[in-house]
Amino acid sequence: MSTPLDLSRPGLAAGRGAQVLYRAAAPDFFGWLEHTRPAGGCARPIRLAGILAAIDVDTGRIVSEQHTDQLPDRALYKACGNRRESQCPDCAWVYQGDAYQVVRCGLTGGKGLPASVGRHPVVFATFTAPSFGSVHHRHVRRHSCSTRQRCDCRPDPCHARRTAGTCPHGLPAVCFARHGADDPRLGQPLCLDCYDHDHQVIWNHFSGELWRRTKQAMDRHLAAHCRRRGIPFVRVVTAAGKVRWLPPVRVSHGKVAEMQRRAAVHFHCLLRLDGVDPDDPDALVPPPAGITIDDLEEAVHAAARQITVTTPEHPDRPEGWVVAWGEQVDVRRINSASGELTDSMVAAYLAKYATKSTEATGHRSTRLTADTIGDYADPEGDHLARLIHACWRLGRPTHNATATGAATTGGHQGHLDDNPNPYAGLRRWAHMLGFGGHFLTKARRYSVTFGLLRDTRTTYRRTEDDESTASITVATLTYVGSGWLNDGDALLANTAARQRRESRRIGREELAHEAWLAGAAA
Known part of the structure; x- marks a missing residue:
């Protein structure tokens, strides 16, 4: 996002000031502001060119056509949609709001989810990485x-x-x-040479697989409880007509990855107990009475202790690396009598970390290549430089075309990856210090999707000013560039966007205050 004018640099200030005055003095200035409104606060919007056609809904005929050459700046502006706050604060602000709704709907219901999910047992668990050496803390x-x-x-x-x-x-x-x-x-x-940088980037890279198998272990643990307590499995008929017997309880999760200062990820997870409806397996129903939140806590701790993943062999370490959780596994209950954690607090907490990346470590870069890796990797450098070097070195092409890995998951053996080089992704994600997973993930049944929220917002914007649905707009557009045409345009558009956000915030606060007054008077 553009910064305010720096009057200590007259040349730059005069240039940007001249751009602002030139745009503000143009006859179509307010039309330009309205035109850029969809991407007003974006740090680097996408510019598109092409044809916009209005099509009658009933007849399917083209009512009117308009080329982007007839629009201000001869282009259509679209927000970049980057979730990272360090890259685009405005788009990250929108993403954070969506993330908050996704997480909270899984706790309280709403937006298509039944309110009964608010009565399902839920815990907030934090899984940390093990120690790879002593660090200042x-x-x-x-x-x-x-x-x-x-x-x-x-x-x-x-x-x-x-x-x-x-x-x-x-x-x-x-x-x-x-x-x-x-x-x-x-x-x-405390000592860079004692620290195991190789193991840390390996842990970051395979932590997603470790989480997947931990989640499976939780489900197996709860299923075993059901067998011991005589709770019958549920008979479900699939779409293909096959009969399956499913455990009567399952765990739905929402998970956020956080990069710690030592550059190792750990996971904050919301784990909710759901039941299974034999007539509608996708329905959200309460778990059976014989399974409680105590069983869920026990399943989390048991899975965290038992599950490990042994990575495939590597030329630098033929036996592979053992990937396991650290000793600190924190499990807390949501909306308990103590009131320490509420659904709103947890949703805001997870939504905040959904817009973060590697900022906590001090490293910020785009994807690294052979031409740029030398600027960041150094085997004799600081902590981050050694981690990036470890990613690049361990992810190098190898000749182990038949290398596969077995993983130990509570006594079960299985192939980890049939890729000839399962470590190749380390180079792709060297700028993320080895972690290549999504920072916010959820189970399919946990809550609504980001796509649903975006579609709802798009529909609302289309009907906000005109409730008529007689025609729809179909666009044929191509990419022509990214970013504002100059710093003056960025300053004006971002300032207008901030003013609109502030007006909406004040409006929401006023409405909430009026509702509180009405409730107090009643």
């Missing part, structure tokens, strides 16, 4: 602050030990500093 044993977002409590010493020893490389293995929340040393290894 900030730990507060006892909090006395009113809010963790602005915590000013005194932390414990980082790595305090009675005997000040050294690592095999001669560096101190202790740290008595009480790190502040913004200390740049947080997440950095």
Whole structure:
């Protein structure tokens, strides 16, 4: 997003100021503002060119046609839709709102989901990565602050030990500093040479597979409880006419990945217990009475302890790497009597991390190539440079065309990947420090989809000003470029977008206040 005018740089300020004055003095300035409204706050909108045709709904005939050459700037503007706040704050703001609705609807219902899901047992679980070496950290044993977002409590010493020893490389293995929340040393290894950078990027890369098998283990654990307690399985007839016997309970999840300062991902998961309707397997029904939230918590801890994934062989490590969860697995109940976590708090928390990427580590880059990898990777560099180098080195082409991997999942053996080089993705995702998964995922039955929310918003915008549905607009467009034509246009469009957002925010607050007054008066 464009920044305010920097008057300390007269040349730049004068150029941008001249662009603003030129655009604002144009006769069609307000028409241009309305034209750019769909992408008004976007940092780098997409410019499209082509033909817009209005088609009669009843007859299918073309009522009118318009070429984008007749529009301001001879193009149609569309928001880029980037979810990353560091790349486009405005599009990330829209994505965060959608993510909030996706997560919260799975907890309270709404937007097509029954309100009864709000009575299903739900836990909020956090799965962390194991330790790959000692890093500087900030730990507060006892909090006395009113809010963790602005915590000013005194932390414990980082790595305090009675005997000040050294690592095999001669560096101190202790740290008595009480790190502040913004200390740049947080997440950095005490000794870069002792730290296992290879294992960390491997863990990031295969963490998605570890989560998938952990989720399966939870379902198996609950199914075993049903067998022991005599809860019958559900008979379901598939669309092909085959009969299947399904466990009467299943776990639906919504999951967000968070990149820690040490550049290892961990997962925040909402896990909801659902039942199975034999007449409609897709229906959201409560779990059977014999399965409780205690069983769900037990299944989470059991799966986290038991499940590991052994990666395929690699020339640098023929036995592969073991990928497992760290010791810290936190499980909390939602909307419990303590009131510590509510559905709104958790939904806002997950939606916030859905727009993040690697910003917490200090690394920001687009996808790396052979021409750009040298700018970021260094086997003798800092923590991030060594992680990126490990991704590039381990993801190099190998001659193990028959390499496959077996994974241990609670006693079950299975092939992990039949790709001749299952590590090739490390180079593709080197800019993400090995993690190639989506930052927000959910089970199909957990909640509504992003597509449904976007379609609903598009339909509302089309009918906001004109309720007539006699015609629809069909566009034949091609890509002509991205970004605003100049900094002055970006400043004007983004400023107008911020004003519209602020007006909507104030309007929502006024409506909420009026509703509160009406309720108090009643």
